[in-house]
Amino acid sequence: MMIAVKASPYAFKLDPNKVALAVIDMQRDFVEPGGFGDSLGNDVSRLQAIVPTVQALIGLFRQQGWPIVHTRESHLPDLSDCPPAKRNRGDAALRIGDAGPMGRLLVRGEPGNAIIDECAPIEGEIVIDKPGKGMFCATDVQSQLDALGVTQLVFAGVTTEVCVQTSMREANDRGYECLLVEDATESYFADFKAATLAMLTAQGGIVGWTAPLADLKEAVG
Numbered sequence: 001m002m003i004a005v006k007a008s009p010y011a012f013k014l015d016p017n018k019v020a021l022a023v024i025d026m027q028r029d030f031v032e033p034g035g036f037g038d039s040l041g042n043d044v045s046r047l048q049a050i051v052p053t054v055q056a057l058i059g060l061f062r063q064q065g066w067p068i069v070h071t072r073e074s075h076l077p078d079l080s081d082c083p084p085a086k087r088n089r090g091d092a093a094l095r096i097g098d099a100g101p102m103g104r105l106l107v108r109g110e111p112g113n114a115i116i117d118e119c120a121p122i123e124g125e126i127v128i129d130k131p132g133k134g135m136f137c138a139t140d141v142q143s144q145l146d147a148l149g150v151t152q153l154v155f156a157g158v159t160t161e162v163c164v165q166t167s168m169r170e171a172n173d174r175g176y177e178c179l180l181v182e183d184a185t186e187s188y189f190a191d192f193k194a195a196t197l198a199m200l201t202a203q204g205g206i207v208g209w210t211a212p213l214a215d216l217k218e219a220v221g
């Protein structure tokens with residue numbers, strides 16, 4: 001039976017047998033001082049503020065027994081999966097692969113690349129290392145979701161207009177119905193978050209739906 005979730009631009013019909021949660025890049029590299037986000041000059045405290053909400057959303061999916069996918073933006077230690085165009089962009093003192101206070105920035109297996117403890121995956125949950133911004137680019141996430149019969153994705157994580165939006169757009173193009181939980185995502189730029197929520201839901205939900213966690217919780221019961 002479908003569950004109607006109060007959402008923008010109109011109710012999202014959640015199918016408990018076909019839904020999964022995609023938690024995007026809740027990594028120390030983006031959320032903690034000394035990581036990749038910080039090295040680019042961003043205020044990471046904005047992202048820290050959503051951690052309890054993301055945790056609660058993960059808890060809701062665990063309670064329901066619904067699948068959860070966690071992603072990490074990461075590169076192989078030899079950076080063979082990091083296009084030079086990505087590494088060289090910007091004028092940061094530290095670039096991808098350089099040693100920072102939490103190890104090499106955005107490199108798989110380094111302390112800073114880990115998902116923060118509060119949102120850490122547990123056994124049975126899917127963990128995807130992705131070299132791009134989007135979760136489908138150069139990963140096997142689609143076949144893992146297909147194996148579970150997932151056709152709907154609820155999104156959370158950071159940052160709203162970069163990896164979350166890219167992943168949601170990739171999912172939309174692949175035929176998934178997508179709902180972004182508004183207060184379980186954040187950007188280093190408040191106006192970019194607001195613009196992203198607006199553009200995803202414009203034109204009758206051109207990319208998908210958005211809803212606050214409270215409305216999702218209320219619907220799920």
Ligand code: C5J
Nearest residue numbers: 025073158159162163
């Ligand atoms: C960024 C991400 N912002 N996870 N990555 O570079 O959004």
